[in-house]
Amino acid sequence: MDEAEILAATVGGxxxxxxxxxxxxxxxxxxxxxxxxxxGIRAALGDKVLQLDHVGSTSVPDLAAKPVIDIDLVVAxxxxxxxxxxxxxxxxxVLRVREPDWFEHxxxxxxxxxxxxxxxxxxxxxxxxxxxxxEQLRTSEADRELYARTKRELASQVWRYVQNYADAKxxxxxxxxxxxxxxxxxxx
Numbered sequence: 001m002d003e004a005e006i007l008a009a010t011v012g013g014x015x016x017x018x019x020x021x022x023x024x025x026x027x028x029x030x031x032x033x034x035x036x037x038x039x040g041i042r043a044a045l046g047d048k049v050l051q052l053d054h055v056g057s058t059s060v061p062d063l064a065a066k067p068v069i070d071i072d073l074v075v076a077x078x079x080x081x082x083x084x085x086x087x088x089x090x091x092x093x094v095l096r097v098r099e100p101d102w103f104e105h106x107x108x109x110x111x112x113x114x115x116x117x118x119x120x121x122x123x124x125x126x127x128x129x130x131x132x133x134x135e136q137l138r139t140s141e142a143d144r145e146l147y148a149r150t151k152r153e154l155a156s157q158v159w160r161y162v163q164n165y166a167d168a169k170x171x172x173x174x175x176x177x178x179x180x181x182x183x184x185x186x187x188x
Contacts, residue, residue, distance in 0.1 A: 021165045024067045029057040033069050033113035035124045044087040050074040055056040055130040060137040064148045068114045078104040136180035143176045
């Protein structure tokens with residue numbers, strides 16, 4: 001995403017500009033962080049939670065990651081923000097991203113524990129892609145090592161926005177997904 005796209009998708013002011021991306025060694029506390037966040041989300045939303053998954057690098061044992069838990073939440077309709085955003089705000093989440101042109105994706109940021117809560121509609125191919133990527137990294141030591149090496153190399157660079165760092169991983173993510181048998185794309 002270029003700067004104009006990043007700013008257009010951002011809710012509540014421009015995203016912070018980053019100079020460093022911190023990649024930490026795997027922390028066995030991360031699954032507990034997810035469970036704590038998931039419990040709060042389920043309590044806040046009840047049966048509006050159609051699916052809730054721990055995704056991203058913190059969901060893969062032995063994989064270095066930014067110490068932020070990525071969670072996929074599936075709700076009936078992401079465009080009906082009144083149905084899920086206020087209850088999440090009540091427990092400390094902040095709506096930060098709205099991408100109507102990319103699967104109607106929304107992203108809320110949580111802080112205790114640190115969470116990127118990605119919200120998608122039922123049947124969204126991005127949810128399946130993220131789960132397949134997670135499973136490939138969990139089962140393939142070679143892909144896990146490739147991804148960790150790539151992330152550390154990219155983290156050593158200076159990025160204006162963390163999204164630029166994420167976008168720079170696209171080629172390696174696609175390579176790993178192809179080995180997982182996924183024909184899906186990651187482009188926005």
